[in-house]
Amino acid sequence: xxxxxxxxxxxxxxxxxxxxxxxxxxxxxxxxxxxxxxxxxxxxxxxxxxxxxxxxxxxxxxxxxxxxxxxxxxxxxxxxxxxxxxxxxxxxxxxxxxxxxxxxxxxxxxxxxxxxxxxxxx
Amino acid sequence: xxxxxxxxxxxxxxxxxxxxxxxxxxxxxxxxxxxxxxxxxxxxxxxxxxxxxxxxxxxxxxxxxxxxxxxxxxxxxxxxxxxxxxxxxxxxxxxxxxxxxxxxxxxxxxxxxxxxxxxxxx
Amino acid sequence: xxxxxxxxxxxxxxxxxxxxxxxxxxxxxxxxxxxxxxxxxxxxxxxxxxxxxxxxxxxxxxxxxxxxxxxxxxxxxxxxxxxxxxxxxxxxxxxxxxxxxxxxxxxxxxxxxxxxxxxxxx
Amino acid sequence: xxxxxxxxxxxxxxxxxxxxxxxxxxxxxxxxxxxxxxxxxxxxxxxxxxxxxxxxxxxxxxxxxxxxxxxxxxxxxxxxxxxxxxxxxxxxxxxxxxxxxxxxxxxxxxxxxxxxxxxxxx
DNA sequence: GTGGTCTAGACCACA
DNA sequence: GTGGTCTAGACCACA
Numbered sequence: 179x180x181x182x183x184x185x186x187x188x189x190x191x192x193x194x195x196x197x198x199x200x201x202x203x204x205x206x207x208x209x210x211x212x213x214x215x216x217x218x219x220x221x222x223x224x225x226x227x228x229x230x231x232x233x234x235x236x237x238x239x240x241x242x243x244x245x246x247x248x249x250x251x252x253x254x255x256x257x258x259x260x261x262x263x264x265x266x267x268x269x270x271x272x273x274x275x276x277x278x279x280x281x282x283x284x285x286x287x288x289x290x291x292x293x294x295x296x297x298x299x300x
Numbered sequence: 301x302x303x304x305x306x307x308x309x310x311x312x313x314x315x316x317x318x319x320x321x322x323x324x325x326x327x328x329x330x331x332x333x334x335x336x337x338x339x340x341x342x343x344x345x346x347x348x349x350x351x352x353x354x355x356x357x358x359x360x361x362x363x364x365x366x367x368x369x370x371x372x373x374x375x376x377x378x379x380x381x382x383x384x385x386x387x388x389x390x391x392x393x394x395x396x397x398x399x400x401x402x403x404x405x406x407x408x409x410x411x412x413x414x415x416x417x418x419x420x421x422x
Numbered sequence: 423x424x425x426x427x428x429x430x431x432x433x434x435x436x437x438x439x440x441x442x443x444x445x446x447x448x449x450x451x452x453x454x455x456x457x458x459x460x461x462x463x464x465x466x467x468x469x470x471x472x473x474x475x476x477x478x479x480x481x482x483x484x485x486x487x488x489x490x491x492x493x494x495x496x497x498x499x500x501x502x503x504x505x506x507x508x509x510x511x512x513x514x515x516x517x518x519x520x521x522x523x524x525x526x527x528x529x530x531x532x533x534x535x536x537x538x539x540x541x542x543x544x
Numbered sequence: 545x546x547x548x549x550x551x552x553x554x555x556x557x558x559x560x561x562x563x564x565x566x567x568x569x570x571x572x573x574x575x576x577x578x579x580x581x582x583x584x585x586x587x588x589x590x591x592x593x594x595x596x597x598x599x600x601x602x603x604x605x606x607x608x609x610x611x612x613x614x615x616x617x618x619x620x621x622x623x624x625x626x627x628x629x630x631x632x633x634x635x636x637x638x639x640x641x642x643x644x645x646x647x648x649x650x651x652x653x654x655x656x657x658x659x660x661x662x663x664x665x666x
Numbered sequence: 667g668t669g670g671t672c673t674a675g676a677c678c679a680c681a
Numbered sequence: 682g683t684g685g686t687c688t689a690g691a692c693c694a695c696a
Binding site for chain 4: 685694
């Protein structure tokens with residue numbers, strides 16, 4: 179389910195947290211379903227348990243999972259996470275558009291470009 | 301011209317390179333104009349010259365400046381830089397929109413949102 | 423009567439003990455009334471009986487319930503519990519006010535703030 | 545400056561972070577002043593550097609300090625931290641008062657009690 | 667020197 | 682079994 183990319187410059191724990199974040203947002207991991215245990219995942223990925231622990235800690239801080247000590251880590255309420263994430267992404271797009279405008283991008287060009295993106299077709 | 305934000309988590313050299321990048325794209329630093337010398341800027345910012353050197357190396361790698369040995373660092377051709385940067389930014393926006401779509405964003409909503417951004421008014 | 427919040431970070435036994443504490447202080451559970459048996463409650467909540475047992479032990483240590491072997495767990499004298507708890511809470515408020523004072527809170531501001539709280543209206 | 549209390553049940557990193565939080569809020573550590581380096585403090589307290597690292601990480605996440613890689617950890621803007629903390633504390637007091645009210649506390653009693661606290665005299 | 671990441675391995679509380 | 686904390690020690694990027 180999780181594959182580590184050793185060419186990725188980011189730290190392992192961030193990579194792992196990010197993978198889970200996407201699996202949760204895409205709905206592959208359903209709400210309240212259990213994530214693999216720290217030790218199991220560490221074994222699977224041939225990685226130190228501390229690193230997994232850290233990834234899970236981040237996910238909890240960001241609200242993607244909740245922890246029941248002695249039981250495991252579980253996926254939080256998805257719909258609210260999706261809304262939150264959508265806002266965050268639109269905010270980032272706003273920042274990028276401001277930069278793009280400074281490079282000469284005009285409103286119509288932006289709208290035409292986005293209108294034509296292939297991603298909408300899928 | 302350059303102000304360092306110590307609360308910025310990024311390494312200093314990256315921050316400095318980024319500041320110059322923006323000054324160049326905005327046209328504050330004109331084409332073929334000379335950047336401050338490594339030593340002078342290091343003095344001004346009370347920073348290790350190595351850090352400035354690394355920032356300039358970055359800028360050269362990214363094509364924003366060109367070096368003439370013994371004479372200094374100079375701003376590259378701006379128009380092509382702007383076009384390049386614009387493409388890069390739109391590409392990043394594309395990636396973000398793919399993620400946002402997975403979180404439930406629809407085409408019309410994206411267009412309406414971008415249409416309404418205040419940045420276009422300025 | 424008891425609902426478990428798995429998103430609560432505290433251990434289950436503490437959560438359960440706390441819920442009962444509130445039910446007793448609010449008077450929902452009357453003095454000398456019997457609490458559900460360890461086994462029954464464990465079944466109801468789909469939880470390990472050991473966890474319930476630990477919660478009840480806590481409640482007994484804190485004086486909220488008394489145990490009659492072979493008969494069950496019963497609510498202690500409420501009025502004295504309420505007085506005890508009130509003192510405890512005011513003591514905690516004292517500690518928090520000391521900290522708030524170090525952050526610049528003045529006596530008048532504290533009184534005005536507390537005076538204006540909506541909780542008194544109910 | 546920092547003393548560890550091994551009788552304290554809380555984890556070491558939390559204890560250490562909390563001590564620094566108070567030193568910062570009280571103004572003992574002034575804005576932009578440098579905290580001891582991870583390694584030095586670890587030596588001083590005879591504690592593993594990882595534990596200090598973790599304490600500092602928390603402080604950064606909570607906004608109490610900012611990090612410059614290769615330089616050290618520094619105290620954030622105090623006044624805003626104090627305001628934030630004051631709000632947080634008053635919010636906690638609100639919660640405690642709600643509980644106290646359920647135990648029979650009346651508005652006048654609360655105000656009289658707080659009015660009379662010795663902490664205001666200092 | 668300074669912080670950041672990671673491994674290896676131990677011990678604890680909770681369920 | 683499951684997560685949480687901690688030690689010991691290594692290696693890296695940045696300044």
